[in-house]
Amino acid sequence: MKLSQIVADVTSQGELAADVEISHLAYDSRCVRPGTLFFALRGVLVDGHDYAKSAVERGAVAVVVEQPVDLPDEIVQVVVDDSRYAMARCAACFYDYPAQGMLIVGVTGTNGKTTMTYLLESVLKQAGYTPAVVGTISNRMGDDAVEAEHTTPESLDLQRILAEFKSQGADALVIEVSSHALMQSRVVGLTFDVAVFTNLTPEHLDYHKNMESYFAAKTRLFKEPQIYGDFTAVVNTDDPYGAKLVRELNEPLSVGMHRGADVRVCDVEQTMQGTVATLETPQGEITVRSPLVGPFNLENLLCAVGAGLVLDLPITTIEQGLAAANRVPGRLEPVDNTLGALIVVDYAHTGDALAKALEAMAALKPQRIITVFGCGGDRDTLKRPAMGEVAGRYSDLSIVTSDNPRTENPAKIIDDIKVGIERICPNLAVDGDPDSVGKCYVVIEDRHEAIVYAVNQLRAGDLLLIAGKGHEDYQVIGTQKIHFDDREQVRLALEQRARREDGHESDQ
Ligand SMILES: CC(=O)N[C@H]1[C@@H](OP(=O)(O)OP(=O)(O)OC[C@H]2O[C@@H](n3ccc(=O)[nH]c3=O)[C@H](O)[C@@H]2O)O[C@H](CO)[C@@H](O)[C@@H]1O[C@H](C)C(=O)N[C@@H](C)C(=O)N[C@H](CCC(=O)O)C(=O)O
Ligand SMILES: Nc1ncnc2c1ncn2[C@@H]1O[C@H](COP(=O)(O)OP(=O)(O)OP(=O)(O)O)[C@@H](O)[C@H]1O
Ligand SMILES: N[C@H](CCC[C@H](N)C(=O)O)C(=O)O
Ligand SMILES: [Mg+2]
Numbered sequence: 001m002k003l004s005q006i007v008a009d010v011t012s013q014g015e016l017a018a019d020v021e022i023s024h025l026a027y028d029s030r031c032v033r034p035g036t037l038f039f040a041l042r043g044v045l046v047d048g049h050d051y052a053k054s055a056v057e058r059g060a061v062a063v064v065v066e067q068p069v070d071l072p073d074e075i076v077q078v079v080v081d082d083s084r085y086a087m088a089r090c091a092a093c094f095y096d097y098p099a100q101g102m103l104i105v106g107v108t109g110t111n112g113k114t115t116m117t118y119l120l121e122s123v124l125k126q127a128g129y130t131p132a133v134v135g136t137i138s139n140r141m142g143d144d145a146v147e148a149e150h151t152t153p154e155s156l157d158l159q160r161i162l163a164e165f166k167s168q169g170a171d172a173l174v175i176e177v178s179s180h181a182l183m184q185s186r187v188v189g190l191t192f193d194v195a196v197f198t199n200l201t202p203e204h205l206d207y208h209k210n211m212e213s214y215f216a217a218k219t220r221l222f223k224e225p226q227i228y229g230d231f232t233a234v235v236n237t238d239d240p241y242g243a244k245l246v247r248e249l250n251e252p253l254s255v256g257m258h259r260g261a262d263v264r265v266c267d268v269e270q271t272m273q274g275t276v277a278t279l280e281t282p283q284g285e286i287t288v289r290s291p292l293v294g295p296f297n298l299e300n301l302l303c304a305v306g307a308g309l310v311l312d313l314p315i316t317t318i319e320q321g322l323a324a325a326n327r328v329p330g331r332l333e334p335v336d337n338t339l340g341a342l343i344v345v346d347y348a349h350t351g352d353a354l355a356k357a358l359e360a361m362a363a364l365k366p367q368r369i370i371t372v373f374g375c376g377g378d379r380d381t382l383k384r385p386a387m388g389e390v391a392g393r394y395s396d397l398s399i400v401t402s403d404n405p406r407t408e409n410p411a412k413i414i415d416d417i418k419v420g421i422e423r424i425c426p427n428l429a430v431d432g433d434p435d436s437v438g439k440c441y442v443v444i445e446d447r448h449e450a451i452v453y454a455v456n457q458l459r460a461g462d463l464l465l466i467a468g469k470g471h472e473d474y475q476v477i478g479t480q481k482i483h484f485d486d487r488e489q490v491r492l493a494l495e496q497r498a499r500r501e502d503g504h505e506s507d508q
Contacts, residue, residue: 003062006037006093007078010064010086017076020061025094025156027087034059039087039156042066044207048083064090088155088188098162099190103129103172105307106187106228108218109198109236111353112300113151113176115292116196118328119304120174123321127313132165134158135176137329137471141165152181155188179204179217187221191229194310195221196303200241201352206380215241222249234306236299237261253282253310255302263306268298272334272342272364279305286315289323293332294360330470332357335490338498340460342366345486347470349376349403351386354467358394366463368396372454373467374417374447377408381416388420391441391467397457398425398441401450403468404476410445418443447475448489455493466490 004019023035029051032038038055040048040063052060052069062076063069064086071077080086092099103124107116114136124131130141134153138145139161146161152175153161162173177195181187200215208214222233222245233249236242238256246252255263266285268277274291275298288301301322308318327333335343344361348354354373361369371391375384391398400417402410425439444450454464466486469475475484 001094003037003076003078006090007064007086009089009093010080011078016078018074020076022062022094025087025091026055026060027154027156029055029058032058032060034061036060037090038063039083039090040065040069041083041087082185084155084185085188088159088185091156091159092189095159095163097189098159098166099173102162102166102170103131103311104190104192104229105172105174105311106177106190106192106195106221107175107198107303108177108179108182108195108221109239110201110203110350111356112198112296112303113178114347115297115300115328115331116198116303116307117174117176119290119292119300119322119325120307122325123304123308123313123318124172124174126321126324127311127317129172130169131172131174132162132170133174134161135174141168141170144168150180151176151178152186154184155186158186159189177221179208179214182220183207183217188227192221192231193229194231194234194307195228196234196236196307197222197239197242197245198236198300198303199239199352201350202380202382202386203350203352204380205382211241215244219245219248222252232310234303234310236303238299253306255299255306257298263302263309265298265302270294270298270363275301277301281305281309281315283309283315287319289319290325291327292325294356295363296356296360297332328471330472330487332360333470333487335487335494337458337490337494339458339462339494341458341462341464343455343458343464343466343490345466345470345490348373348467349387349469350383351390354387355390355394357465357467358390361463361465362394364463367459367461368463369394370397370399370454370457370462370464371395371467372399372401372447372450372464374401374403374405374410375413375468376404377406377410377413379406384413384416385420385423388417389423390420392421392424392439395441395465396439397454399450399454400441400443401447402445402475402477403447404472404474405478406476407478410477414443414445447484447486451486451489452493452496455490455497 022037026032027039032055038060064078107113117135132141136151233252237254254261263281266278277288279286333345346357348357473485474481
């Protein structure tokens with residue numbers, strides 16, 4: 001495709017020094033090959049403009065830059081105000097505007113996005129669509145999935161992924177829109193038919209600095225109709241930031257437990273088997289039956305109903321779609337065992353998510369709650385003491401361990417968590433003595449050992465929550481990614497315990 005065609009939306013024709021043929025787009029110099037148009041992005045760590053020369057050495061024939069760089073004369077430089085915005089527009093053109101003609105549903109908020117995408121995928125399927133799903137777990141159509149690197153892909157990758165999905169028959173997209181994505185124009189080029197705001201609680205404050213900027217980032221999706229479309233927003237007004245957002249929008253659809261919400265709960269019954277709820281909506285009563293458990297999932301179900309209504313889907317379609325939705329991998333996922341305990345793996349990796357998951361579990365009134373968790377490295381450090389405090393408050397025994405330490409020292413991350421947990425339980429458990437359990441914690445840095453220890457503590461009637469990694473089948477230690485799956489680790493620990501106990505019995 002000619003450069004002039006690709007950049008037509010971001011610059012005027014006359015400004016191009018020459019028109020060249022472009023066969024590939026890239027924003028990372030290491031991915032450049034001959035015939036590439038390279039986008040220089042200013043990053044948090046480095047400035048892509050510093051890599052333009054290296055991109056050219058690898059075969060880039062043109063560059064999109066925010067200021068001219070020192071390059072050979074034959075390299076065409078397209079100067080724009082914002083390279084990320086320009087990249088999104090150019091990628092949409094290069095991949096032949098794959099989002100055009102698709103029904104597009106966006107989900108933003110701190111927690112519940114992935115869960116919502118599974119619910120909405122099922123509702124859209126019920127309505128006869130062939131939806132693609134883009135989010136934290138994977139980018140997929142049905143069961144055909146590619147593991148995701150980010151919750152929301154970089155615009156160039158997103159447009160390429162969408163083009164592939166479209167060629168395979170996708171006519172709808174359900175996409176998680178992270179705050180990073182909105183700050184970095186990753187979803188520019190998509191015009192939404194509906195978007196949902198789930199909630200906003202502290203997370204990613206390393207990047208956004210404070211809650212107001214985080215709120216501003218998340219809500220850009222709803223406040224820039226010239227970019228993202230003039231759709232009706234679905235907002236969870238039980239959340240204080242959701243309540244603030246509805247006051248700032250034109251005729252959104254509010255959902256919540258409270259009487260003032262457009263979609264509200266009249267009646268609900270929740271067990272470990274699922275949720276049955278009757279909702280009042282502007283279109284009449286809806287009965288929700290879902291395998292999802294816990295009060296927070298009722299919020300997610302309300303949001304999904306709201307989105308279905310905004311899309312004008314029949315009530316029976318919404319009901320059947322929600323009933324058919326699968327449980328989301330790694331979200332309150334039970335692991336079978338013969339100990340008479342409930343063992344659950346969950347992706348809670350913020351203070352609020354951990355509180356919501358533990359509240360849901362506490363409602364089952366287990367004998368004791370044992371929680372294994374850590375916090376990711378190279379991420380918001382403020383959530384560490386917050387998660388520590390929450391775990392301490394709800395658990396009889398907390399086992400503090402590593403999550404994905406990435407390039408940080410795991411012991412330092414654990415020290416940050418201890419600041420919060422020690423506000424609640426200043427006592428360290430006496431190692432190995434189950435009777436020491438009672439509002440206390442232990443530190444076991446190795447996550448495998450932590451899970452083994454937790455499983456060995458379990459008695460009938462106990463609940464074990466292993467939080468933070470959910471569906472992840474890896475652990476990032478330093479810059480290495482090793483295979484690690486909490487669910488597998490639990491099974492291994494259960495087998496080990498069973499073998500040991502069998503051995504003891506046969507000794508007697
Ligand atoms: C904080 C953040 O969002 N970082 C993302 C951002 O990085 P950045 O702008 O800081 O880029 P940088 O690393 O400084 O590099 C600047 C530019 O130079 C280029 N470069 C760099 C080195 C080189 O040799 N050659 C080269 O061309 C880079 O490709 C980039 O274009 O843009 C990069 C290119 O797209 C992303 O890879 C990177 O994701 C990092 C790895 C990351 O961890 N992001 C996480 C925090 C993230 O995005 N999370 C959200 C939310 C998660 C959720 O709540 O679910 C997500 O959507 O996943
Ligand atoms: N509506 C909700 N409110 C609070 N916590 C929730 C809600 N929904 C899910 N959670 C908790 O948050 C965890 C993550 O849920 P989910 O993956 O759906 O959220 P997400 O917004 O996609 O997260 P991420 O930002 O990591 O992509 C769950 O495992 C659960 O513990
Ligand atoms: N999307 C989140 C996921 C965090 C998951 C947790 N296991 C961690 O590694 O911190 C992030 O990238 O911050
Ligand atoms: Mg997600």
